[in-house]
Amino acid sequence: MKKISVFSLLFTLLFIVGCSKDDSKDNGDSPSSIPGNNLNLGASAEDLLGNDIFQNLEVEVVYPDGFQPQAQSLENLKSFIQARTFKTKVSITQREIPAPNSAPFSIEEIREIEENNRTAFNDETTIKIFVFFANGNSANDEGNQFTLGTAYQNTSAVIYQKTIQETTSGLTAPNIVDVETTVLKHEFAHLLGLVDVGTPLQSDHKDPESDGHCITENCLMRAQAEFASGMIGMLEQGETPNLGAACNADLQANGGR
Ligand SMILES: [Zn+2]
Numbered sequence: 001m002k003k004i005s006v007f008s009l010l011f012t013l014l015f016i017v018g019c020s021k022d023d024s025k026d027n028g029d030s031p032s033s034i035p036g037n038n039l040n041l042g043a044s045a046e047d048l049l050g051n052d053i054f055q056n057l058e059v060e061v062v063y064p065d066g067f068q069p070q071a072q073s074l075e076n077l078k079s080f081i082q083a084r085t086f087k088t089k090v091s092i093t094q095r096e097i098p099a100p101n102s103a104p105f106s107i108e109e110i111r112e113i114e115e116n117n118r119t120a121f122n123d124e125t126t127i128k129i130f131v132f133f134a135n136g137n138s139a140n141d142e143g144n145q146f147t148l149g150t151a152y153q154n155t156s157a158v159i160y161q162k163t164i165q166e167t168t169s170g171l172t173a174p175n176i177v178d179v180e181t182t183v184l185k186h187e188f189a190h191l192l193g194l195v196d197v198g199t200p201l202q203s204d205h206k207d208p209e210s211d212g213h214c215i216t217e218n219c220l221m222r223a224q225a226e227f228a229s230g231m232i233g234m235l236e237q238g239e240t241p242n243l244g245a246a247c248n249a250d251l252q253a254n255g256g257r
């Protein structure tokens, strides 16, 4: 008799645990088994490339008045994501936010802006990316070295839109869509773990002088793509840069398309 009651108590406990799990799902809380949005750069490379955990990908773009990216640039980013990942659905949302006034921005300040404005976080089906189009320069700019973008966390990037606007104003070529597109693709490829930042190398193409970059001629992941003068140099060659064969092979080996 005693044994039976212990058994039924255990059963009741299990039943309660089972119920409370279901309840938390009903309340919309993300189950703790889902990887979060607050991890190091490259930590979600595999989750972004494949569709084992997340079938869909959503990009949340925010910008202050006057710094909205061109619609075509976001379309180009979407095509790039569809070409390189196995996601079933890729979507991009855009929203204007109040203009932060702390420019030039350090990465600490960019993280604070994300904290105050990000609304999209991973759920059971969708991994979510935050991109801030900044109304100011990077605090790391020195001399004539102007940073165009930085991927600073597993699902977060900043595009220095004011710098892009200044870089392209008065130029007939390269145009702003080409520059925005290339910077967006470059930063997104860092989130995908390139080069050797979460996606392991399949061949020796890593830039020994610049973390996360590639030495292949004309590759999207060349270090120079992150800076205004280097970017203009690349775009003057003609086509907007794409990933070279070595970078693509790395992505494919880590679950990419
Ligand atoms: Zn880079």
Ligand SMILES: [Zn+2]
Pocket: 205, 214, 215, 216, 219, 220, 221, 222, 243, 244, 245, 246, 247
């Ligand atoms: Zn490359």
